Amino acid sequence: MPLSRTASLLAIYPHITSRDRLLLQLLDDHQVLTTGQIHRMLFAARRTCQLRLNELAALGLIERFRFPRDGGGSQPWHWTLGHHGRRFQAAAHERLEPTARASNQTVQRLSANPHLTHLVLTNEFFVRLAEHARWHGEARLDRWWSEHVTHEQFRTITADGHGLWSAGGATVGFFLETDTGSEALGSRVVAKLAKYATFIRETGARYPVLFWLGSEQREEHLHRLLPGQHTSVPVATAGHAADPAGRVWLPRGCSSRVELAELPSDHGQPVAANPNYDDGVFLL
Template sequence: MTQTGHDRVLYAQSFLTDRDLRLLDWLYDHQVLSTAQIAAALFNRYPPAQERTLRLYRLRLVERFRSPHLPGPGWYHILDRTGVEVIAALRGDAVPRVADMTAQRRRIATSPNLPHLLGVNQFFIDLIAYARRQPAAALLRWWSERQCAAPLRFGMVSMYRVRADGHGIYEEGDRRVGFFLEHDRGTESVPVLVEKAQRYEQLVTEGGPAWPVLFSLPDRGRERLLHEALGRQPRAIPIATMARDRLRPDVSVADAVWLPTGASGAPEPPRRLIDLGGLGDPADDAALMRLDRRPFRP
């Protein structure tokens, strides 16, 4: 531990690696990750991730917890006070009050929305893990629901109509796809999902990007119901679905698991994520500079 009078942020920074900073940065934006998710995204094996997160816990950079409502015996990690202060200093953000940071940690750990948040984060972790194995692939952007909803995040287009669970830009070779993610746990009716799709269409009519909206669904039965409800009429924005019960341990969300909606005639074969980029607006640098108030840097 630090000696009395020493700056705990400067002390902790002396032990941090680039990989540690990436993890803290993710937790700052995306709130919570399991040890298994951290291992998949940043390490080759589970034990080194376990050892490193324990080190960060002892430095008070992360806090950890278990929950009887979450699967598996492992730990779930959120930023502790020092971790918040480290990332806030790097970004130039104001540091929340200690009481507010404590309340935030407790809200995350006890939230009934926690399984949904972990499911959203798992989607992006899967893409990052896939890109670790494929040198030509990269997840260039990973934004949370809160980041998507920030004012002027997409230029002058207001996102008040939609509450995307996440937004990403994924690249393979010289191809790129921008997308919005809707992670469904089967707790909402299918008409509610259709209404969400319609809100994205309204966003496009107001000048928003016509990037694919990806519905990650729990099973093939619910996927079939959503396709039937959306029908086959042309839409202003591409919509594709994935049934998570179709995923095997050796299959990634980057693979051919996506079914575009609105197809006519015989069912189309599933498409790879990168192939969905051809269905909507480009996610090239020029388009992103027009929409993103901040400079786009892959």
């Protein structure tokens, strides 16, 4: 039975598992995940995932929305924190408790955000890494930072995300630029390299910038534009269809693809973790 918006959080505690807490934290950090993304990271069976999400929604911990697909059918359910989920996360991180009105407005703004597709696609990149690590014991997603946290930590960097990926005995830091095809490659995408060049000069950290592109044509076009453009910045590209953990990355000036863990990465001055965010993505 759904709980009222003024119900005590203590009444919900007996229903919250450790996996639920991880999901609430992921939604707090990254705003929205689809049913499929949650299933691949946290559940073995899709039906079990669907049933549990509905139970959490009945408790007011999460909410869902979706839109119709052009041409027929529906998009997948998109899940975000519900009012009680936002209250729980606020208590966990010693933030002010949101009002029911504020929680409702947050969901409405997220669902109507014109950049929602870009956000879900960016999260998909990290979900695939987390899924790979879940089934490959030698691999680990050590850090998954959102655009907001990345900017908070690095200040001058406004990447779509930042991560640390470990595999094969190597740890690679990277910045992610998710391309949906809406920006001009020359005037907007390549121009982003200037801020990374400045970051390298100021910190000594040389994290590869990963351009995740929607088509082979845009990838080829981008590589034609790269020569002579901020050569101090390591750049690699791959397509949306690829497993980002695999041998799919084409570094600047190279003719063969490499795995993510094989990209050169110099951490320079260590970056402290956000005190309100756990670096690790620990999957059940």
